[in-house]
Amino acid sequence: MQPDQSSGIIVASPWYKRFVPSVTLSRPILVLVILGVLALVSIVCFMTLGARGSWSFVLPFRGRKLLSLIVVAYAVAMSTILFQTVTNNRILTPSIMGFDALYILIKTGLVFFLGIGALTTLDTQAQFVVEVLVMVAFSGLLFRWLFLGQERSLHLLVLVGIVFGILFRSVSQLMQRMLDPNAFNVLQDSFFASFSTTDSSLLVISLVIIGAVSVVMVRLMHTYDVLSLGRAQAINLGVNYQRTVVTILVLVSVLVAVSTALVGPITFFGLLVASLAHGLVGSSRHKYILPAAALLAIICLVGGQTVLERVFEFDTALSIIIEFLGGIVFIFLILRRAAR
Amino acid sequence: MIIANGVTKTYGTECVVDNVTITLPAKGITSIIGPNGAGKSTFLSMVSRLLDMDKGTVTVDGLDVTKAPGDVLARRLSILRQDNHMTARLTVRDLVSFGRYPYSKGRLTIEDKTHIDDAIGYLNLVELEGRYLDELSGGQRQRAFVAMVLCQDTDYVLLDEPLNNLDMKHAMAMMKLLRRAANELGKTVVLVLHDINFASWYSDYIVAMRNGKVAHQGPAEAIIRPDILSDVYDMDIKVHEIGGQRVSLYYE
Structure with a gap:
């Protein structure tokens, strides 16, 4: 909203000041530049390292994988930061509140009630759109009730989130047990997506959805900083609180649906990325935090995948490592809060 | 002018603000005083649209706070x-x-x-x-x-217990500042105050609330009186005049 006089300023040292117009670079900008470079490096490494055979095969093959990793990184980063802004906390994320478990439940529910035909006859894209719509409707109801009434205590929200998460998972498991084995097989197949095998037919529709969501996100950009002041201040400053928060929660549900559909649930990744972004940028401005979180997510996913595939030469464990680190961050945040 | 008409808020069976109808004058400082749980903050929250009211209306210069667009009100x-x-x-x-x-x-x-x-x-x-x-x-x-x-x-500035966390010096400075804002900038300042001496010293108008209702209201000198204060706070309060200002003593 105004130049950052406060944040660490790096000034060119005096003796060559005569030749170079004094360069001032605020800390958030510097962090963004460094993260951008790192993200580019991980992308280039991912595309080129250890490539054998013809480039015309390698590039499109890896490009598809890369694109889905970037889509997931972007969706997780944006949904987490916006969710934390709207709920005015730094510990809860959509995944911790059971958003992705809800997605799994909806997918299971569709197969359970509409039969396996729903999965096989409907094409993947139409099916995905239906799932996203149901997801938005349900999460809209749920989170409207949770976050729009009075202000609730964080501990209550964590508890509610965990209980809902378990509920969604248990109900989906119950339905999966009652399915006939063929349907269960098909369904389970669609859950076992991971970072190395994503469904490329979903990628196109995901890109379209992400594009539409981004347009709305940019239009609401000016409200995010005000919302992070809390409900009372946001209303005082004239934000249409109810409508804006509902819109943002809808965007968050869509983003979670996209990333869960592409690679399955990853509980603590968003928390990891958001906490790192806040720590590195030092400012709470969303114009810095949002891109920083997205770049960090890209570095973690693309860089991490590259290291695992090329250096350690195994494929599947990236989510385990991310969950491990993210889980530690979660415990750390809870403990630090308790200590205060 | 802030006009509240039949404003009511109920939590469960307890009526926190009970059918309050009141007109707060424009310009100057208006203090809302009263014991804990009298509904002062709840009333202020409803006037400022932070809390939905169950019944009643509040208008600020003719704008209904629940219907007027948020950004219009935010400039008022x-x-x-x-x-x-x-x-x-x-x-x-x-x-x-x-x-x-x-x-x-x-x-x-x-x-x-x-x-x-x-x-x-x-x-x-x-x-x-x-x-x-x-x-x-x-x-x-x-x-x-x-x-x-x-x-x-904004023309209207509503403050809920602005002296919380402040020591004597800063509390005094804060009240002087609000007085200046009212005098020099022509603002209407509405405060919830716990310290009745600050209210006495700096307010033009005082509203005393008790049990969710307006018990008394009027110019400061009409409210800072032993009989009225004792009635509002349900305790013995003596009022002395020192140097032209009324000071309440309630320490024993």
């Missing part, structure tokens, strides 16, 4: 509550700049910058403007928030 009326917990990490200047949001939606103009500088100067925050809020004392933070509300440049 501002509210500061006692607890201002936020997760955002901001400098004093960042915070004060938010006061211009209703006008510029985040893109500050030269005029906005003047307002920000004025508000920071008005509250003696010039040396602190680059400091982060979490590095300030309770009193300094309180002043930063008041600067933000002044920067919002």
